[in-house]
Amino acid sequence: MTRRLLLLTAALLALALVLRPSAVTESPQGFAGLGAEAEGYAEAGPGQPLRFPDDHGPHPDYRIEWWYLTANLADEQGQPLGIQWTLFRQALAPPDASPVEPTRPWHSRQLWMAHAAVSRGERHLVEERFARGLTLPDAEARRAQAGAVAEPFAAWLDDWRLNSRVVDPAGDTFEQLEVSASGEDAGQPFGYRLTLTAEGPLVLHGEAGFSQKSADGQGSYYYSQPFWRVEGEVELDGETHRVSGRGWLDREWSSQLLGPTQQGWDWFSLHLDDGHRLMAFRLRGGGRDGDDYLSGSWIAPDGSLTPLSGDDLALIPQQTSSAAGREVPTRWRLQLPGQGLDLAVTARHPERWMETAFAYWEGEVVAVDHDSGERQGEGYLEMTGY
């Protein structure tokens, strides 16, 4: 699961370019140089078991990290609706690189960035925010403008929050969360306040949470909670909608970047109606010989996970649409021969382009059986580099 490594780094770099909008469209090669600077950071590798609840919190010794939530919801009339809440962290310098030991609270070694979005039909409202990490005593970490703490769990930037609702001090604070954000897109306000209840265990991708992304051993720590039951309210166009549905939270951290040959990626997270979950991605040009690199996880309703490699998985773009003036594939064929699955996955609406500092496509999809057209599930699709 490397796509968001790129996304995050690119976005944070793009942040530096906000005053030069023309530079935002720079190709990934433009920032590949950062790969060489990975020295000094902790490196992700296999054989290091994840520990909870600590790993819900930040890993400042690693260069990049995120808390990435998407949810497929429906209002009381059954109208589908999607939300996104994402918090990114990037270290500005390796842990020991700074010539000055941070002493003042304003001293910043971390940059934080958050995206919030609500989509419904052709409507797609997005806002992004930035914050500096502060140098505060651990006990005061929750005062910061942006950050995350493991226990009781909270991740936030300003008033955009994802935090635990569990009151029992002995309980697992990650079992029930609340997410809220409110923003404005071109003068149009939007927002949401949702409760997330875990209806299954955490799933660790790859080798017990180490997700290898290339043959030379690079990778990231990657786990998900794909079993959220979601309820709450979404505000859009001056109306409040009572909603419910299913959510997916990704947690990932690493210090390494992709090579310069990647042109972008396509990533799926699907809730199948039979209770299975599917994560699958394609790195375009990211394979060993310059071909595409495919990987994924097949998750049973009980949380047991089957890793998928390129041999087990096919992702075929079938139809493109115009979104914000770009041609992006909005109809895909997903084939998992081992699971007997052949899905047609279609975007609910092509206009899901995120006009953020680093622009990408993120939106809801519906999965049907490729042959019969029978509905199989729903989920989210993210595409970059178009």
Place this chain on the structure above:
Amino acid sequence: MLELRRVTKSYATPQGPLRVLDGVDLSLAAGESLALMGESGSGKSTLLHLAAGLDLPDAGSIHVDGRPLADMNEAQRAALRRARLGLVFQQFHLVPSLSVADNLTLQARLAGRHDRTWCDTLLVRLGLAEMARRYPEQLSGGQQQRLAIGRALAVRPALLLADEPTGNLDESTADEVLALLLELVHDSGCALLMVTHSPRVAAPLNHCLTLAHGRLQGSTSGAP
């Protein structure tokens, strides 16, 4: 009045220097009139220009009113022209933005010799009295040339130099203008040197010389 001695003048041309005047001798007394004839390019106009001090000869001497032009500077020659010479050109050269009366008196006023009575007389005799307040472009060709003659005579010159004064006029107008010119010259007692290519025009003058190959030929025949 006008005395040319061994006057030589050459012009540079692409084919080498062209000798237009080659030792010309000429003299003209007060009250006399002389027609200078010759083919196109024979040097008639050049001779006239030299006589007016508009140009200087390569060799030889020119005396106007008894004074040698060679000893004068440009300002002195200009003063001489202003006060003692009258010039009439084929193209009239009137000032379009001055009235007929102002054109007529221009040289006289420039020379500081404006004689109002004489000018009024001239206007009447030239048949322009009715048109004194008009502008040159409102006159016919003959009237314009009469005005040019008037301008030259208004200063009461000692020597009138005319270069094809009727060249731009039809025959009957030309005759009429010429007759008037000679009459006025006669009455004012000034000498007249007129360049023309027409024997008809030359006929009434005292003398007639022909310029060919840089030299003057012919006699002083003509009217008394």
Place this chain on the structure above:
Amino acid sequence: MIAAAAATLLSHYRRHPGQLVMLLLGLWVASALWSGVQAINASARDSYDRSAALFDAGLDRIERRDGAPLTLDTYLALRQAGVAVSPLIEGELALAGGERVTLLGIEPLTLPAASGIQASGGPDALGDFLQPPWRTRLAADTLAALDTARHGERLLDRNRQPLPPLALDASVPPGTLVTDIGVAGALLGMPDDAISRLLIAPGDPAELPAPLVRLHAEQLADPGQLSDSFHLNLTALGLLALVVGLFIVHAALSLTLEQRLGMLRTLRALGVPGTTLVALLTAELLVLGVVGALLGIVSGVWLAGQLLPDVAASLAALYSEQVGSELALPWHYWLGGLAITLGGLFSAGATTLWRAARLDVLALGQRQRWRGGLQRQLAIMAVVGAGLWLLALGLWLWLSGQPPGERLLAGFALVAIGLLAATLWLPPLLGLLLGWAVRGLRQRPLVQWALADLQLQLPRLQLAMMALLLALATNLGVGSMVGGFRLTFLDWLDQRLVAEAYVRPPTEQFEASVAWLEARDEVIDLLPTRRADATLRAAGVAAQPVGVYGITPAPRLTQHWPLLHTEQGVLEAWQAFTEGAALINEQLAIATGLGPGDRLTLSSAEGPLETAIAAVYPDYGNPRGEVTLTTTALAERFAAPPGSLGIVLAEGSDVAALGQALDRAIDLAGASLIDQQAMKQQAQAIFERTFAITRALTVLTLAVAGLALFTSLLAQGGERRAQLAPLWALGVTRGRLAGVSLVQLSLAALATALLAIPLGIALTWGLVAVINVAAFGWRLPLHVFPSQLLLALGLALAVAWLAALIPLWRLWRSRPRELLMEFSAS
């Protein structure tokens, strides 16, 4: 056939290469003028952006009601509550050379866009800015002034400790350093969690918790709309400069086409169809126009970059591009440059191409009917001009019946029509004057001839003279507008900054500061101010939000604070004010119709306050309605926190010493004493650059007009000989003829300049009293500078003489032979 015809047409330039050069030069200068206009606008915009930043305008600020200092906690609590505030640390920093600069510590990730100080820079700039060793951003002029504090690539503070590495940033106000908030506090020796102020975008509707109060954008001295007005007027003048450019292009093109009419006639007679000729000429003009325009734009920008590095920098900042090297200017820049040339092509070409198309093959020379033709032409100009005057008058009458702030377009049209009318009247007026003089000057035959001859030249010279008229009027307009703006700006600074020094102590230190200052011998008076917001209610007026400003009516202030309208008199008005009456600004008076003697009610959280209006005062550039009361009233009735404190000092007092003493005595938390003189100087310095470029534009405009004149004079060289030769033959020396020609031209230029003076004043009036009122609802005072008028006369003469230099020299040096050619038979 087409090739042969084209070759024949172009052979004209082989015969007269000077004309081709002149034409291209004309096109070049005209489009270079456009570049100059762009440069001045860019520079002016930059100037007021910077001056706005200097006065810290644009953002609202948040303070605690109880006056306690703001801290990191307040900031974090607000952010977590979703209020988009940004922290700022501000203080005075002493440098190694004894210089004192303002140090701003900003938080670039949250700073609202309207701050005027941008987190600008390249891809790595933000990372460098946020992290050790950080960066010190400053403008080039600030750096130049801090030479003694500079050591290599660093500035040193007074303890000779290096500041963060330098990064040049043209958007930083003069005398100001900008660093990350993470390092600014340490440099200023402030507590770890100190914040000088919290900023919020003015439009942000966020609600604040009860202990906090929001103060609207600081208006101690915000040029605000005054600058917008300046910019608008510069734009109008820029358009005018464009028209001057069009004139020269027109003149240059008319010339080359005119001179080839004979050739065109021959070609027609030889069987070339009129359409082919027109097409060939059109193609030629297009090629020349595009080449000339591109040449002009490219070299104009290059030249601007060479002569005025500031301009290049501001252009670069404006268009986010490397102007000099890339020339990636926005489309309207190129389009504007092309439009000048092609517009000139169209106007010059239309008449000449039309003539070429319907050429009378048998027509002889066209000089016979000179007088009648000119009279007809002048009559048409006079009639059309008169029609335009009537139109302008009608428009003005209509405009004066319109509400202020409306009909900007009509205002522009009025000014443009007036100018056009005046320009059209120039040749008939000159013709009239000359005709009259010619008849009256019989006793001076040479002078009479000279004037009569000038009349003859009028058809040739009129276009150049019209260009000169426009150029001079523009020159005067720019001069008095910019000068007047500067005076207004300074007057207004005087009104708002009457005391020798200002300080804005933290609220909790306010009383202590006042007590300390009052105890000082050199302090004569203190002029505290306060600000609040309220809702205005009055009879016949819709309730509306207004700013409430508290001032202290001490003699020093009342002497400098102008009042426009009072009920009984200025003294009485101030007396009433002291007793509780209100003053309102001109904007509010115009918008509501309220005036002296009316009553108004101000409602705020503290309850309503009813009072009478004592007077109306001018408030240039303030977009808001404002009611002014005494500071005491603001403190008591609006619970307004203390604002800045004006300190009136005895003559000869040392402001800097007082500031240092105050600093030692009281913890001002980074606030410091502002020297009013220094502040005014800074404000002026910013505008000096704009004035410099204004002068450059003026020179360029005049150069264009001079070139037009020069081209016209050269063009009629041949004709002139035909006019001068007979006079020479009649006994006027060449030297005198040259002298007479110079006098002729001087007279024409002087007459033009004399006409340009009232026109320039009228233009300025149109800008400040019509366009400004139409755009903003208030007038700028009209200033006329006699020295500028004299200068305009001198410049007109200089331009005429320079333009005449070569033609006259040629006449003077001409050999008699050349003049004699005029007399050769037929």
